[in-house]
Amino acid sequence: MKIKFIFLNSIVSVCLLLTINIYGQDNKAHNPIIFADVPDASMVRVGDTYYMSSTTMHMNPGVPIMTSKDLVNWKLISYAYDTLGNSDELDLKNGKNMYGRGSWASCMRYHNNTFYVSTFSATTGKTYIFSTKNPENEPWQKIEFQPSYHDHSILFDDDGKIYMVWGAGKLNIAELKDDLSGVKEGTERVLIENASAPAGDNIMLGAEGSQLFKIKGKYYLFNITWPRGGMRTVVIHRADNINGPWEGKVGLQDLGVAQGGLIDTPDGRWFSYLFRDNGGVGRIPYIVPVKWENGWPILGEEGKVPWTLDLPANKSLIPGIVNSDDFKRSKKDKDLPLVWQWNHNPDNSLWSVRERKGYLRLKTGRIDSSFVQARNILTQRTIGPESTGSTLLDLSKMKEGDFAGLCLLQKEFGLVGVKLENGTKKIVMVSAPKGQPKEVQSVTINQNKIYFKAECDFRDKTDKAHFFYSLDGKSWIQIGDTINMPYTLPHFMGYRFGLFNYATKNVGGYVDFDYFHISDHISKTNQ
Structure with missing residues (x-):
């Protein structure tokens, strides 16, 4: 028994050393x-x-x-x-x-x-x-x-x-x-x-x-x-x-x-x-x-x-480089914290964090036929080795043809959102391998609030992501295909979480995002 204990203790010590070497838990930077x-x-x-x-x-x-x-x-x-x-x-x-x-x-x-x-x-x-x-x-x-x-x-x-x-x-x-x-x-x-x-x-x-x-x-x-x-x-x-x-x-x-x-x-x-x-x-x-x-x-x-x-240990990239946002602003607060960046120049007349307290409002102001040409996609970096971005949308003021949701932005993008077509709201997952978007799966819904999340796995350059939706914020359902996330020179940038809303038929609609939450892990079911 003593020999077994020494042997097990040695294994534990080796595993601990490996953990220290891999994850930098020895109070040194990595x-x-x-x-x-x-x-x-x-x-x-x-x-x-x-x-x-x-x-x-x-x-x-x-x-x-x-x-x-x-x-x-x-x-x-x-x-x-x-x-x-x-x-x-x-x-x-x-x-x-x-x-x-x-x-x-x-x-x-x-x-x-x-x-x-x-x-x-x-x-x-x-x-x-x-x-x-x-x-x-x-x-x-x-x-x-x-x-x-x-x-x-x-x-x-x-x-x-x-x-x-x-x-x-x-x-x-x-x-x-x-x-x-x-x-x-x-x-x-x-x-x-x-x-x-x-x-x-x-x-x-x-x-x-x-x-x-x-x-x-x-x-x-x-x-x-x-x-x-x-x-x-x-x-x-x-x-x-x-x-x-x-x-x-x-x-x-x-x-x-x-x-x-x-x-x-x-x-x-x-x-x-x-x-x-x-x-x-x-x-x-x-x-x-x-x-x-x-x-x-x-x-x-x-x-x-x-x-x-031989430098101080790494801390989380949250909140210094990326951060969650509940869109709650006091009068002294800036409208957007520094972690946020717009894809291209925004149209500042078509978004607000003041019109509805505690929400980001994205309005439509023109007709767009392509996701990558849509204005006012609000983005944050993804982070490794893994990360999750999630949000809650109020869809009650969408207009016919509007499309709003959560994306992972790059040339070969992926997204999950809600389309209003023929008076019916449906959740749609889109994948764009080689930059060619295709609708992979859709689900009809009969409610005005919907939860979305995207999970990214960058461990050892796995570079894959999954999208999910929830009707109640508790039970999550995976939708569509696993997307591959290659780094492409036409975009020349790592994948970004993005919140979007654009019109394909009528202008003047809007959606309200209750929050955007980011974490540095993904669910166990995808590991």
Whole structure:
């Protein structure tokens, strides 16, 4: 019996160690630091506080700004802009859209007590620079100019000059005007003819995603490249002078973790922030330790991305990155918390959290024949390794042809909603494999309140989801097919939970959403 007890105790100990290694219960941080779509990060540290910008492309407001005290646990504090402007592409009008475009990789800097975030848009053909003294409590001021400088990075140099680096494969550099209103004429030149060269000759993604730093008098340039048949790779160049000569090397080639830059801690340690393509949940951030050898930053542990980090343990992404919302607002509250973003530009006349206390009202104002062209889809990120989004709708003010419900938004979207057809309400599940929507199942109902939920499984890139409905909020019934959730380049974004309502025949109807609840687990029946 004693031998059996020792044997069982050993098994328990091993299982506990495995649990610690897998789930980070040893009070250390683990990668990914954020299991959600937060790509193209750019970071600065001001005192003991870190700030990060990211990419959300066709979502508005755009360029999310986050803050952290430990490099691991982040919360949203603002956005650089509400909208980039107005056009058919930005407004989802006349069959046009900006899926996968909008604004791309941003650059965050801190200079002379001011925060700067710059980005660019192939949709508008412009470059944007936003600034504020206080990113959490003051608005961002905007400067815009042409052309659109691809994947650029800004550096405020010690001599007062301001440089911008941009491009893919061939990287260019120019000085910016003192007021940041554009590039100084005559300063544009080639910085590095072939920045991908350290990763070999057979390249399918030329070095891009530039992030330029000056550390202890030396210039360091980080880029991402992709050797054909290989994986996304970090390439680093360095120089003693901004004009070169530049020497380059592969900085990291593991798990496809790449694109980012350098950040230091108040106690003098260095890390690199990067991201990894992770299927349907999106591009997720990683942190790797950095050591300095002979003036080079050495990324990872023996060239590998570590699972655990000597940083504080990860907490839940709820409420910092995503959060539930009961739509209850006081007079002092903002209409929408920062976790929410609209798909493309919203029509602000067609939604409200004030007209009916404790509800989000989505009204119809035009006829739409396509779900992905419908305006005012209100979204939040899905999160991994698994997550559930649920909602309750009041359907009593729908009009003939209206369609409202809960979706998982990407090119190959899935949704469950209620259609009002020929005076009859029916629950409909739609799946869109290869972007081609099809009605999979429908159920007639005779009531004006309906509960929906969507469950997402991103464990080990399972990338599958199920939809459910309930007539009473207690008993749930699965509806339709399991949907696959591939990451597609036309949308270039991880799947998002979304609340929607659009008209196909008559305008003027509306639905009221009682709540949206998000959790970081799914029901046992789907595990």
